[in-house]
Amino acid sequence: MKPSNIIDLNDRKAVEDFVNRFDYIICDCDGVLWIDKDVIPGAPQTLNKLRSLGKKIIFATNNSTKTREEFLNKLKTFGFVANLKELFPSSYTTAIYLQMIKFSGKVYILGSSGIAKELAKVHIESFGVGPDETPSNWSPGMADFDLDPNVKAVAVGFDNQLSFPKLAKACSYVKNPKCLFIATNRDETYPSSKPEVVVPGPGALVSAIETVTGRESISLGKPGTFFFDCIRYIHPEIDPKRTVMIGDRLTTDMVFGHNNGLKTFHVQTGIGTFEEMIDFARSDKSEDQLCVPEYYAKSLAQILPFL
Template structure:
């Protein structure tokens, strides 16, 4: 089983074809609307969903006018949700970042894929361990809901693959899920362990998102995300007998 926990702001898979067609037909350039049309539009909206990186900010650089717009929506009585597939930090840490950048938020306004992943496992009554190819943002959200996990942090290849497999390799029989997110410490041992756990048919395979590259504020710098790791593991799982 492969499950993708993806940002709501980037997915319209729950909309039917007719609904999507209606959305496309109703899209307008706000700058072209009259004052009354703008007033009527915002009067009809109760809830705002917004992505974050590249929409409100880029790392710690605020995009012009973003805090003023979001905070004005709150003054107007609108509910604002921050939707992000950033799995590096917890919701509380996300709120700290919002505060530093001038955005009003509480943790109940924040939906991250690490939090949603933890909620998903909790809701299905998951009782086993999780092998995490990702960051402590994932493991901490899991821990808060009583879900055991391991794998976060460096796991380098100490000598060679033969030594890893013949001497150092050992699977935990209590692992029932593999979660894959952004991992700056990705290594061959981590891919090997994740693929080996996923070789068991009952092991859940969960991805926090499928970004191919991360946002960068430095010209000519490409920041690989983790879609390539997913491709590897999906390929391994599809080839198993």
């Protein structure tokens, strides 16, 4: 049995009431619209229908592996209507943050090309993406690499070419208290097409650097409030009270919604399950209550027949 205050969007009345409560949708991508290279059935039709009803859509993803243009291409390939101004990957919010603080210096990236390309668009130099030239059998006795004195920030994202030397370099830069330490996001895992395969997310790398250096990162992804500040910077007219956050991850998307005064809708096509939602709802801990959505559905497609 689910707690009665969480509404299953499985009939016309519930969906109509829901849709009348918001003008803006902030929609997560991985696990809601697609899983890796596979679109989630019915997601494009549902979002496009909501758009045709006058709802404004923001695509907000902690994923920092791509640029806005690359995400736009992916959305269009899958049949979503979208435009560049609606896209907020954490690669882009990192660039906005550094611009807002008038950052000057180079950025060492433990992450993917999306961050480097978004930084380049705002004229911030960076390096570190891709394989490191230091031998992979590098050991503490070979602590012979030079640090670039112009590096004033380290940005951490999803890095599938992580190596021990790259981690050592990131930690060495962050050890300097004058170097900014930025987590594009702290997701523990990425959605996997095989449930038994666990894909570590940037949170694993951020925690490793925090453990080594004793410093805490500045987190620019969901569930932090900075991500919403970024959206508001580009869309100042957005009203949190008339906005719904749609996401699959209870510990980031739903918390992000609550932290920013948004309505919350959990779709169970990605990381967070119905059972986890119920466990959070039954918990007495206030931090667990932040993970509980107001609405849920098995998928975005579930609400389509009622729109």
